[in-house]
Amino acid sequence: MSKKTERIFVKGNEAIARGALAAKCKCFFGYPITPQNDIPEFMSSEIIKAGGDFVQAESEVAAANMLLGAGATGVRAMTSSSSPGIALKQEAISYMAGSEVPAVIVNMNRGGPGLGDIGPAQGDYYQSTRGGGHGDYRHFTLGPGTVQEAYDLTIKAFDIAFTHRTPVLILGDAILGQMKEPITPWEPENIDEEAGRDWAITGRTDGREKRLIKSLFLEEGALAEQNRHLQAKYDSWKDLTEAEQFETEDADLIICAYGSIGRIAKSAVRKFRKDGKKVGLFRPITLYPFPSDELKALAEQGKRFLTIEHNLGQMLDDVRLAIRTVADSDFYPIYPGNLPTPDELEEPILKCLEGK
Amino acid sequence: MSEMKEKLVFDRPESVIDRPTHYCPGCHHGIAHRLIGELLDEMDLAEKTLMVTSIGCSVFLYNYLNADAVEAPHGRAPAVATGVKRARPDKFVFTYQGDGDLASIGMAEIMHAANRGEKMCVVFVNNTVYGMTGGQMAPTTMIGQITTTTPAGRCQTHEGAPIRMTEIIASLGGTAFAARAALNTVPNIKKAKKYLKKAFEFQLNGTGFGFVELLSGCPTNWKMTPLKANERIKDEMIPYFPLGIYKDVSEEGGVC
Secondary structure, three states: OEEEOOOEEEEHHHHHHHHHHHOOOOEEEEOOOOOOOHHHHHHHHHHHHOOOEEEEOOOHHHHHHHHHHHHHOOOOEEEEEOHHHHHHHHHHHHHHHHOOOOEEEEEEEEOOOOOOOOOEOOOOHHHHHOOOOOOOOOOEEEOOOOHHHHHHHHHHHHHHHHHHOOEEEEEEEHHHHHOEEEEOOEEEOOOOOOOOOOOOOOOOHHHOOOOEEOOOOOOOOHHHHHHHHHHHHHHHHHHHOOEEEEOOOOOOEEEEOOHHHHHHHHHHHHHHHHOOOOEEEEEEOEEEOOOHHHHHHHHOOOOEEEEEEOOOOOHHHHHHHHHOOOOOEEEEEOOOOOOOOHHHHHHHHHHHHOOO | OOOOOOOOOOOOOOOEOOOOOOOOOOOOHHHHHHHHHHHHHHOOOHHHEEEEEOOOHHHHHHHHEOOEEEEOOOOOHHHHHHHHHHHOOOOEEEEEEEHHHHHHHOHHHHHHHHHHOOOOEEEEEEOOEEOOOOOEEOOOOOEOOOEOOEOOOEOHHHHOOOOOHHHHHHOOOOEEEEEEEEOOOHHHHHHHHHHHHHHHHHHHOOOOEEEEEEEOOOHHHHOOOHHHHHHHHHHHHHHHOOOEEEEEHHHOOOOO
């Protein structure tokens, strides 16, 4: 149940910031980097008005560690950045995964490697879905494709973070962050702002035992036990996958694409459908856990696959792993530094459809 | 014969957990822990305390003090503590960091937390060496001091000079209190407690950032007896790292 409000016309970045406030985010830790600056800029005033706090950190490293601190106290907190900045946050993300601290991290993916450019890209897929820092861990990764979805998934991200005591990453890109669309904001109800009452560090009040939020396990067997516990948690997420299927039912060829490219591919699919060609779209929304079962079900119907990404082939691995026993996927890369249009996708899709 | 009555004159503070520490003989961490434990008791802070531990020997502070704690990555304790304090401004927050952690990898975090005037305290244990990793050169290693990575002794032209952190922290706008004490003699330990108390009070009354450096011994990595280590603090460290209060805004009219 939710209270709907009036429609507003906002950028993806602002939608994420508004979604976070609707989800009762109380602390935001930012650092400037293009193309995500609208998020800390919006938060610097709005989260204060909402009774929270904002810090412009001295670095992405510090911002992510502030997030670790706030999250450890059971408070809803968030940081955002873009690719090189997210690389710097990986240290703290690994600690958050290891010590099971809930938090939301936004990555507005830009071109790389290195300084790359400030345009859209999907080159951080591996980093976002494999646990980009050190050690054996995963975290939830959500890939919104529209501005409305960016708002909705931000609310969902906080929900997941606190339900499963995990960092959650929202993976967008420069297209999503800078694109303006009308959205309908909504306010989730019954948010439990004290969800961390059973584990968070809040002070040893009422004579309770002290609590430790830590990821160091030196006693014999203790780390193995902790990693077993974490893996069981990750395994339990496999039923929480989400994907958009568009015109897949009778499709001969399924385009697999996520985020902004998923949206662009959807326009191309529409065009093919107008011409009577049986093309469909499979757009993963949870990138980790990956919607493997749904994809495999399509493969078992004898469909063919073409993965299109704004990188040189990363989600392609997950697509192939999902369908490996029954099918394979072709791949069409869009190189970073280019802004693709639906028209540009026609030729590779047509080639694939005609088996060339 | 009159009845003898025993009177307890010295006991373990309630905030200090009754268990043996992992520290080496002659290490001063135990003294620093006790001073904090005494203050948590005396100032009735234990229940509202959120500790941020760092990387190094002192990571296990949370095993010895009876308060909630979060473990920070190497050098990041002031950033983690910033997040803790901003999220829970009504709690008492402090970090406990060694010299490698605070003055090397964590230099940015400590400088900016102080400069922002975060309402928290930092206990900085300076023993001029990386202890837990086996005695490598730290930013505070003295010129000529032999460590496992300066086998010929620290050379200023090659490794730079030892960093005086309290002086640097005192120069920053958000710092309410900055002082340096040593843990080598009883009078110095008493002074250390006085400084810690003052730093704690500045947080509790919302004035600003409190920083206390504690010159400490590491007999194991200095390859000295504990007594020799205490002498080294007096003869070599204190002349380079002078003791005293470097900033106290209660005597200056406050920070903005």
